Amino acid sequence: MPETVISAQNLDLTFETNDGPVHALKNIDLDIREGEFVSLIGPSGCGKTTLLRVIADLEKPTGGRMTINGMTPEQARLARAYGYVFQQAALLPWRTIEDNVALPLEVMGVDKATRTQRIRSNLDLVNLSGFEKKFPWQLSGGMQQRASIARALAVEPQMLLMDEPFGALDEIVRDHLNEQLLKLWAKTKKTVVFVTHSIPEAVFLSTRIVVMSPRPGRIHEIIDCDLGYDRPLDIRETPEFLKIAHQVREGLKAGHSYDE
Amino acid sequence: MMGASFVKDRLFPVMTILLAILAIWYVAAYSMNAPFQRDFDRRAGETRTGTEFFMATMSQPKPTMPAPHQVAENLWKNTLTVKPWSKRSLVYHSWVTLSATLLGFAMGTALGVVIAIGIVHVPALDRSFLPWIIASQTIPILAVAPMIIVLLSAIGVTGLLPKALISTYLSFFPVAVGMVKGLRSPDVLHLDLMRTYSASRAQTLWKLRLPASMPFFFASMKVAIAASLIGAIVGELPTGAVAGIGSKLLAGSYYSQTVDIFAALIAGSIVAILLVSLVDLVGRLVNARMGAKTP
Numbered sequence: 003m004p005e006t007v008i009s010a011q012n013l014d015l016t017f018e019t020n021d022g023p024v025h026a027l028k029n030i031d032l033d034i035r036e037g038e039f040v041s042l043i044g045p046s047g048c049g050k051t052t053l054l055r056v057i058a059d060l061e062k063p064t065g066g067r068m069t070i071n072g073m074t075p076e077q078a079r080l081a082r083a084y085g086y087v088f089q090q091a092a093l094l095p096w097r098t099i100e101d102n103v104a105l106p107l108e109v110m111g112v113d114k115a116t117r118t119q120r121i122r123s124n125l126d127l128v129n130l131s132g133f134e135k136k137f138p139w140q141l142s143g144g145m146q147q148r149a150s151i152a153r154a155l156a157v158e159p160q161m162l163l164m165d166e167p168f169g170a171l172d173e174i175v176r177d178h179l180n181e182q183l184l185k186l187w188a189k190t191k192k193t194v195v196f197v198t199h200s201i202p203e204a205v206f207l208s209t210r211i212v213v214m215s216p217r218p219g220r221i222h223e224i225i226d227c228d229l230g231y232d233r234p235l236d237i238r239e240t241p242e243f244l245k246i247a248h249q250v251r252e253g254l255k256a257g258h259s260y261d262e
Numbered sequence: 263m264m265g266a267s268f269v270k271d272r273l274f275p276v277m278t279i280l281l282a283i284l285a286i287w288y289v290a291a292y293s294m295n296a297p298f299q300r301d302f303d304r305r306a307g308e309t310r311t312g313t314e315f316f317m318a319t320m321s322q323p324k325p326t327m328p329a330p331h332q333v334a335e336n337l338w339k340n341t342l343t344v345k346p347w348s349k350r351s352l353v354y355h356s357w358v359t360l361s362a363t364l365l366g367f368a369m370g371t372a373l374g375v376v377i378a379i380g381i382v383h384v385p386a387l388d389r390s391f392l393p394w395i396i397a398s399q400t401i402p403i404l405a406v407a408p409m410i411i412v413l414l415s416a417i418g419v420t421g422l423l424p425k426a427l428i429s430t431y432l433s434f435f436p437v438a439v440g441m442v443k444g445l446r447s448p449d450v451l452h453l454d455l456m457r458t459y460s461a462s463r464a465q466t467l468w469k470l471r472l473p474a475s476m477p478f479f480f481a482s483m484k485v486a487i488a489a490s491l492i493g494a495i496v497g498e499l500p501t502g503a504v505a506g507i508g509s510k511l512l513a514g515s516y517y518s519q520t521v522d523i524f525a526a527l528i529a530g531s532i533v534a535i536l537l538v539s540l541v542d543l544v545g546r547l548v549n550a551r552m553g554a555k556t557p
Contacts, residue, residue, distance in 0.1 A: 060457060092455050097553075105459075106459045109456070157459075
């Protein structure tokens with residue numbers, strides 16, 4: 003059994019807003035082991051992004067315990083344990099693609115030779131070789147998002163935290179990037195935590211799917227999704243795939259029903 | 263960019279306005295100089311035809327309102343027919359003012375940026391400093407300038423520096439205000455991104471806040487450099503009229519040399535246009551280097 007890298011125990015997070023407290027996360031218990039691809043899925047307001055941000059130390063929990071490799075999220079962030087991919091590519095518009103990939107490496111004080119090598123290998127990995135000198139606006143949305151994945155990978159983190167990275171892209175580009183991400187995961191064996199609201203995307207990519215429900219944000223069900231490392235796009239038409247997708251859909255419905 | 267569209271899009275509108283200004287100016291010159299000319303002619307017992315009378319209003323030695331061609335002639339004479347370093351040359355006086363302007367602008371810009379960085383990073387400064395900065399600009403500079411000049415000369419500081427300090431006083435403000443906005447312009451997403459890298463505040467400043475603030479920086483520098491020029495000219499008024507555009511203005515008003523005053527004003531405007539254009543040009547170059555989406 004691989005080691006547990008992310009562990010949440012009885013995690014709570016309440017935001018104080020002008021309209022009173024908002025219970026974003028309640029009683030979250032979750033263990034993620036090394037090399038897993040875990041998707042967090044649920045309707046908006048279920049706290050899936052918030053949970054990812056707590057792992058990344060972008061939000062502080064108001065109760066419970068969260069450990070990353072046995073450290074607090076802040077220690078893990080300072081130890082640069084993860085790469086984070088946002089909903090938008092968030093490339094700096096005044097930097098070329100290669101300079102954007104170099105940004106985290108510059109911040110972390112990586113020497114120039116290593117930087118050059120990592121820029122090349124990671125842009126190659128996301129099929130962006132030849133676009134090094136382009137500025138972000140010269141690239142399509144899908145290419146920008148791929149560049150941002152290369153940027154997250156360039157720091158060679160143990161885990162990747164991805165917050166609906168393909169949410170703003172069209173279906174065709176999304177399929178393509180899903181396939182690429184899966185290959186990347188199979189190749190690098192990194193731990194991935196992936197936020198999405200697309201059932202097929204979650205089933206296609208994950209080893210486990212965490213179904214969340216809103217108000218207060220909590221885990222409704224955790225569904226195993228063992229389709230192996232090698233998943234061609236056609237796997238989405240197989241009975242196994244459809245069965246898991248159905249299970250996720252039922253979970254989402256059940257989690258949602260006593261709300262509306 | 264050049265050629266037909268340049269003539270049509272840039273030159274034509276500018277020339278139209280210029281011609282309109284000249285027309286209004288001539289009308290104003292005639293109507294303001296006519297009473298004096300009428301009075302003068304009556305005492306001299308002179309009778310003139312309408313055209314002769316008009317020509318006379320256009321060529322008075324000390325007109326109430328000098329005509330454009332008189333100003334142009336004065337400008338021509340005092341820039342191109344005399345040595346640039348002679349005391350009569352407007353080039354010399356412009357240079358004196360320009361050097362104070364540039365020194366003051368450099369100090370003001372540096373001060374403005376430092377204040378903005380402080381305000382963005384230290385919440386206490388944000389609350390305590392900004393009201394004072396705004397208050398500093400409500401004091402009329404004409405009242406403060408002589409005091410600064412006199413106080414500094416009392417402790418032995420004279421010449422370029424006092425004038426430059428008045429320029430600094432006027433120019434730090436737009437830079438400070440613009441840069442506070444500019445340094446705060448990166449969106450939350452980019453700030454979160456830097457946080458996931460555990461970037462220090464200095465790194466976030468260098469790699470995110472400062473590059474993001476560049477458009478704001480150049481916009482505020484355009485205002486600041488024009489303010490610097492005004493500061494330098496105002497600073498020259500109480501210095502006993504030694505040199506500079508301000509001293510030319512003062513000397514002109516002492517001796518009712520209205521043509522000199524106007525020529526000095528035009529010289530000042532030309533310096534202002536050159537300075538603002540220069541800042542604009544540098545801004546464009548920087549923008550292009552930073553991959554702006556322009557053809």
